[in-house]
Amino acid sequence: MTTATITPVLQGHDLVKTFGRVVALDGANLELYPGEVLAVVGDNGAGKSSLIKCFAGAHTPDAGELFVMGERVEFKSTNEARRHGVETVFQTLAVSPALDIASNLYLGREQRKPGFMGKVFRTLDKKKMRQDSAQHLKDLGISTLQNITQAVETLSGGQRQAVAVARAAAFGSQVIILDEPTAALGVNESARVLRMIQDLRDRGLSVVLISHNMPQVFEVADRIHVARLGKRAAVVTPQSASMNDVVAIMTGAMTVPVEEQQLTPVR
Numbered sequence: 618m619t620t621a622t623i624t625p626v627l628q629g630h631d632l633v634k635t636f637g638r639v640v641a642l643d644g645a646n647l648e649l650y651p652g653e654v655l656a657v658v659g660d661n662g663a664g665k666s667s668l669i670k671c672f673a674g675a676h677t678p679d680a681g682e683l684f685v686m687g688e689r690v691e692f693k694s695t696n697e698a699r700r701h702g703v704e705t706v707f708q709t710l711a712v713s714p715a716l717d718i719a720s721n722l723y724l725g726r727e728q729r730k731p732g733f734m735g736k737v738f739r740t741l742d743k744k745k746m747r748q749d750s751a752q753h754l755k756d757l758g759i760s761t762l763q764n765i766t767q768a769v770e771t772l773s774g775g776q777r778q779a780v781a782v783a784r785a786a787a788f789g790s791q792v793i794i795l796d797e798p799t800a801a802l803g804v805n806e807s808a809r810v811l812r813m814i815q816d817l818r819d820r821g822l823s824v825v826l827i828s829h830n831m832p833q834v835f836e837v838a839d840r841i842h843v844a845r846l847g848k849r850a851a852v853v854t855p856q857s858a859s860m861n862d863v864v865a866i867m868t869g870a871m872t873v874p875v876e877e878q879q880l881t882p883v884r
C-alpha cells in the first residue's frame with residue numbers, strides 16, 4: 618500500500634508560528650493518515666506542542682495551511698476543531714479536578730433533560746450523562762474507574778489521563794491528538810494508556826501521539842514524525858529506523874534529505 622493516493626485526515630503545509638523573536642514553527646509539515654498512530658518526537662522546544670496546537674484550534678498559525686480530510690480549515694477555537702472531529706488532550710491536562718468523572722466527560726457539552734425542564738430551565742440530565750459516561754469508559758476498556766461520581770482530584774495520574782482520553786474519544790471524533798500523555802505516569806499506567814491508543818486505532822480512529830519515550834513510540838507507532846527546530850526533519854517507521862537513528866535525527870547528528878523524508882528508511 619502506498620500512502621500517496623490516500624487523503625490525509627490531517628495535513629499541515631509550511632506552518633509558521635512565532636512568539637516575538639522565538640520561532641516555534643519554521644515551515645512545518647505534517648500528514649496523518651486514516652487509521653494510523655503517528656508519533657511526533659523531538660527535543661524540548663522542537664515545536665511539537667506548537668504544531669499540534671494549530672490542528673487543535675489553540676494556535677492560529679502566522680502562515681501556512683491546514684487541511685482536515687482534504688478540506689482547508691482555519692480554526693479560531695478548540696471547539697471549532699472539535700466540530701471537525703479533531704480532539705486534543707493537551708500537555709497540561711484539561712480536566713477539572715473538583716468535578717466528577719461524568720461531569721468532566723461532558724464539560725462544555727452537557728446534556729439537558731428532555732422536554733420542558735431541559736429546554737426552559739436548562740436542567741442537566743445527570744443520570745443520563747452518568748450512564749453514558751460509564752458506557753464510554755467501558756467501551757474504551759477502562760475498568761479501573763469504578764465510580765463515575767468520583768471527583769477527578771482523587772484519581773491517580775493514569776486515571777486522570779484515562780478520563781482525558783475518554784473525553785476526547787467519546788464524541789464521534791475522527792482524530793485524537795495526545796501531547797505527552799504518559800510523561801507523568803508509572804509503568805502500569807503508561808501501559809494502560811498505550812493500550813487505549815491501540816484500541817482507538819483498532820476502532821478506526823487516527824491518533825497523533827507526542828512522546829519522548831522511544832520504546833513506547835516504537836511499540837505503538839505506525840510512523841514516526843521527527844521534529845527539529847520547528848520543522849519536520851524526517852518521517853520513519855519502526856521497521857525502517859532504529860531508536861538510535863531517530864535520536865540522531867532529533868539531535869541533528871543525522872540528516873535526511875527533504876525528498877527522502879516520507880517513509881524512507883534512513884539506513
Ligand SMILES: Nc1ncnc2c1ncn2[C@@H]1O[C@H](COP(=O)(O)OP(=O)(O)O)[C@@H](O)[C@H]1O
Nearest residue numbers: 636639640641660661662663664665666667668
Ligand atoms: N506561548 C508561548 N509563548 C512564547 N514562546 C513559546 C510559547 N509556546 C511555545 N513557545 C516557544 O516555542 C518553542 C517551541 O515550543 P513547543 O512547541 O512547546 O516545543 P515542544 O513541545 O517540542 O517542547 C520553544 O522555544 C518555546 O519556548
Ligand SMILES: [Mg+2]
Nearest residue numbers: 665666667708
Ligand atoms: Mg511540548
